[in-house]
Amino acid sequence: MSTTQTSHPTHPSAPGATDAPARVVPFKMAHLVYRCRRRDETVAWYQQLFQANIVFKDDVLTFITYDDEHHRLAFFNMPDIPPKGADTAGAHHVAYSFRTIGELLATYVRLKAVGILPYWCINHGPTTSLYFRDPEGNDIEFQVDNNDNPGAYFRSKEFAQNPIGVEFDADELVLMWEAGATDAELCKVGTAATGKCSF
Structure with a gap:
């Protein structure tokens, strides 16, 4: 558990609450998940990239991490999906x-x-x-x-x-x-x- 102290947002109906709601945002980015045609090759590539360890693997999913987060990347084994195209909407x-x-x-x-x-x-x-x-x-x-x-x-x-x-x-x-x-x-x-x- 983090030792960093964070303030909790005030419920709008609580005594002393202001009209402006508190800004609540995530405190970190936890993980990314990829759909893979070439799951094992892709997992091995990311293990090299991040010096990461596999924390779970079965026929469908693989989880890896490179720090104290339980998993940073996950990979679905989906060999029958079409390859990613340069003209496909999504993350760059x-x-x-x-x-x-x-x-x-x-x-x-x-x-x-x-x-x-x-x-x-x-x-x-x-x-x-x-x-x-x-x-x-x-x-x-x-x-x-x-x-x-x-x-x-x-x-x-x-x-x-x-x-x-x-x-x-x-x-x-x-x-x-x-x-x-x-x-x-x-x-x-x-x-x-x-x-x-x-x-």
């Missing part, structure tokens, strides 16, 4: 944040060693991001905030001119990181740029 990608650029780059190195490579490496301005695609065609973003106030970048002239960002060479960024470049240097838009400007 799911993003996960790392604390530092070093953690992000260390994860890139670890995944590259097992053959999992990002299909897109881009500094968006607010974040430095690596995009991966799972065996079912779902996209995953691994990101790190580029500074302590990434939201300010959305209000900048630079963002208005290029709201997508500048692609970078992840291997070159790793070499800079290993050579002792600072987080600010590594996270600067244009560092290790490939010459492509994605806007």
Whole structure:
């Protein structure tokens, strides 16, 4: 149980209640569930991505987790469903944040060693991001905030001119990181740029 103290919303009819209702929102995102044509291959891919453990598996479902949550991802075994299409409505990608650029780059190195490579490496301005695609065609973003106030970048002239960002060479960024470049240097838009400007 969390030790964080939270205030409970006041019932509208309670003494001292105000006219404005309390704002009640979830305190965390718990898990994602995927429908899979290639369940076992997809589960193995996510185990590598997150260094995750299987907590339950039967003929229909698999649950995995990478922390103290009972499950972070679940996978339905549905081999007869049609494949995901690029022109199908639904989620575009799911993003996960790392604390530092070093953690992000260390994860890139670890995944590259097992053959999992990002299909897109881009500094968006607010974040430095690596995009991966799972065996079912779902996209995953691994990101790190580029500074302590990434939201300010959305209000900048630079963002208005290029709201997508500048692609970078992840291997070159790793070499800079290993050579002792600072987080600010590594996270600067244009560092290790490939010459492509994605806007």
